[in-house]
Amino acid sequence: MRIFNKEINNVTLIIIGAIIVIVLLVSSVFLGVLPGSKSQKAPPATLEFWGLFDDSSVWQPIFDEYRKTYSGTFFKYTQMEPATYEQKLIEALASGESPDIIMFHSSWLPKHGNKVSPLPETAMTLRDFQETFPDVATIDFVSNGKIYALPVWTDVLSMFYNKDLFNAAGIAEPPKTWEDFIEVVQKLTGKDKSGNLIKSGAAIGAADNVDNAADILSLLMLQTGTKMISDYGMEAVFDDAIMVGGVNYKPGESALRFYTDFANPKSSAYVWNDKLTNSFDAFASGQAAVVFDYAVNIPRLRQKAPNLRLGVASIPQLSGGSKTVNYADFWGYSVPAASKNSVSAWEFIIFLTSADKNRYFANTVSRPAARRDILNEQKSLPELGVFAESVLSATNWYQTDPAAIENIFKDMINAVVLGNIKPANAISAAAARVSSLMRK
Known part of the structure; x- marks a missing residue:
C-alpha cells in the first residue's frame, strides 16, 4: 500500500488544522463564549436583587437552577414594599448602594431610563425582542x-x-361593549326610594375611592382615539379636537x-359615588358587582374574599370600534447603571426570559x-386566558412622571364629579399641568 509523501502530508495537516480552528470558533460563538454571541459567560458575583410581590420561595428554584450552570453566582434577594419601593430605589442609587437587579415599571423609562444600563446589543437584538414579547413591551x-428592561x-x-350577582340578576355573560356595560350595571345596581345607592353595579366614575381610576380613564381615551401627547413628546394634547366627518x-x-357620568346622580348611567367605600373592598364584600383590576391583585382578592366566585372578562370595547384597545401595566427587570455586576445581572435576566423559565x-x-x-x-386557562389574549392588543402612553400624572387625572375627575366643573374645562386644565411636567 502506497503511503502519501511528506509534502502531501503537510498540506493535509494544514487543511485539517484549519478546519478544526473554524469548528472551534463557530462552536464558541454558539456556546456564548465570544463577544457577538447571544450570551456571555457570567463572571462570579453575588447579585443583589430587589423584587416585589413574590417572596424568596418563588425565586429559590430559579436561583438553584441558574447556579447549576453558573456556580460562581450567588443571590441576595430582598422583597420590597410596593408603596415605598420607588423612593427607596432612588435613595439607594443616589447613595452609591445600588442593587444589581431591579424591577422596572412599564411607565418608568421617561423618568428613570437614565438610571439603568441598556441590555448589551450582543445579548439580544431588537428584532428578537419584538418577535418574543408583546408590542407593548417595545413601547x-x-x-x-x-x-432597557426585559419583561x-x-x-x-x-x-x-x-358571578353570583350576575346569576341572580339573570345576566348570562359579561358585557363586551360599553353600551352593553351601561345596561348590565344598571340591572346590578340597587337604590332606595330616594335614589340613594344601596348596592353598586360597578365601581367606576369617581377618583379617590376607585382603584386604577386614572388607568380606566386613560383606557377610555385611547379607545376613543385620543392622542395623548404631541409627536415630539413635549406637550399633552389629550384635550385637542380632531376632525371626524367634517366636524370637530x-x-x-x-x-x-x-367616565364621570357613572358618578353623576343626574345621569342615567349613575352607579357609584365618592361616599362609598374603596372599590376593592366593595367588590370583596359583594357591595359592587364589577371592578377593573389587574391579575397581580387576584391573590390579594382571594385572601380577602375566599368565598367570592370571581369572573374575569376582557375590558368592554367601543361599539363598532375599528380595533381592540386594552391597557397594560406591568414590570420588567433591569440593571442599574451603577451596578458593579452588570454582565452577570443581565445574564441572569436573559435566563429568566427563556421559554421554560417564563412558563x-x-x-x-x-x-x-x-x-x-x-x-x-x-389562552386556554380559565382566568389567565383573558389576560393572555388581552395583552396582545394592549397599549399605554408616555408619561414623564407617572405618579404625578395619576394625581392630575384624579384631580380632573374630581373637578367634574365634586367641583361641578365642565369636562371641557377640567381636561384643558389637566392637559396644561401635564404639559408643564413634560417641559421640566
Whole structure:
C-alpha cells in the first residue's frame, strides 16, 4: 500500500488544522463564549436583587437552577414594599448602594431610563425582542433602538365580576361593549326610594375611592382615539379636537364625560359615588358587582374574599370600534447603571426570559406570561386566558412622571364629579399641568 509523501502530508495537516480552528470558533460563538454571541459567560458575583410581590420561595428554584450552570453566582434577594419601593430605589442609587437587579415599571423609562444600563446589543437584538414579547413591551422598554428592561410577566386591565350577582340578576355573560356595560350595571345596581345607592353595579366614575381610576380613564381615551401627547413628546394634547366627518370632535373630553357620568346622580348611567367605600373592598364584600383590576391583585382578592366566585372578562370595547384597545401595566427587570455586576445581572435576566423559565414563573405566580409563545399556551386557562389574549392588543402612553400624572387625572375627575366643573374645562386644565411636567 502506497503511503502519501511528506509534502502531501503537510498540506493535509494544514487543511485539517484549519478546519478544526473554524469548528472551534463557530462552536464558541454558539456556546456564548465570544463577544457577538447571544450570551456571555457570567463572571462570579453575588447579585443583589430587589423584587416585589413574590417572596424568596418563588425565586429559590430559579436561583438553584441558574447556579447549576453558573456556580460562581450567588443571590441576595430582598422583597420590597410596593408603596415605598420607588423612593427607596432612588435613595439607594443616589447613595452609591445600588442593587444589581431591579424591577422596572412599564411607565418608568421617561423618568428613570437614565438610571439603568441598556441590555448589551450582543445579548439580544431588537428584532428578537419584538418577535418574543408583546408590542407593548417595545413601547415601554425600548428607546432609540436600545432595550432597557426585559419583561418576565405582563399584566393588563381587565373586568372582574361577581358571578353570583350576575346569576341572580339573570345576566348570562359579561358585557363586551360599553353600551352593553351601561345596561348590565344598571340591572346590578340597587337604590332606595330616594335614589340613594344601596348596592353598586360597578365601581367606576369617581377618583379617590376607585382603584386604577386614572388607568380606566386613560383606557377610555385611547379607545376613543385620543392622542395623548404631541409627536415630539413635549406637550399633552389629550384635550385637542380632531376632525371626524367634517366636524370637530374632542375624544378626550368625551371619554372624561363618559367616565364621570357613572358618578353623576343626574345621569342615567349613575352607579357609584365618592361616599362609598374603596372599590376593592366593595367588590370583596359583594357591595359592587364589577371592578377593573389587574391579575397581580387576584391573590390579594382571594385572601380577602375566599368565598367570592370571581369572573374575569376582557375590558368592554367601543361599539363598532375599528380595533381592540386594552391597557397594560406591568414590570420588567433591569440593571442599574451603577451596578458593579452588570454582565452577570443581565445574564441572569436573559435566563429568566427563556421559554421554560417564563412558563414556570408565570404559572407559579398566576400572571400573564411575557413571551408570545407562552401567552399562546395560557389562552386556554380559565382566568389567565383573558389576560393572555388581552395583552396582545394592549397599549399605554408616555408619561414623564407617572405618579404625578395619576394625581392630575384624579384631580380632573374630581373637578367634574365634586367641583361641578365642565369636562371641557377640567381636561384643558389637566392637559396644561401635564404639559408643564413634560417641559421640566
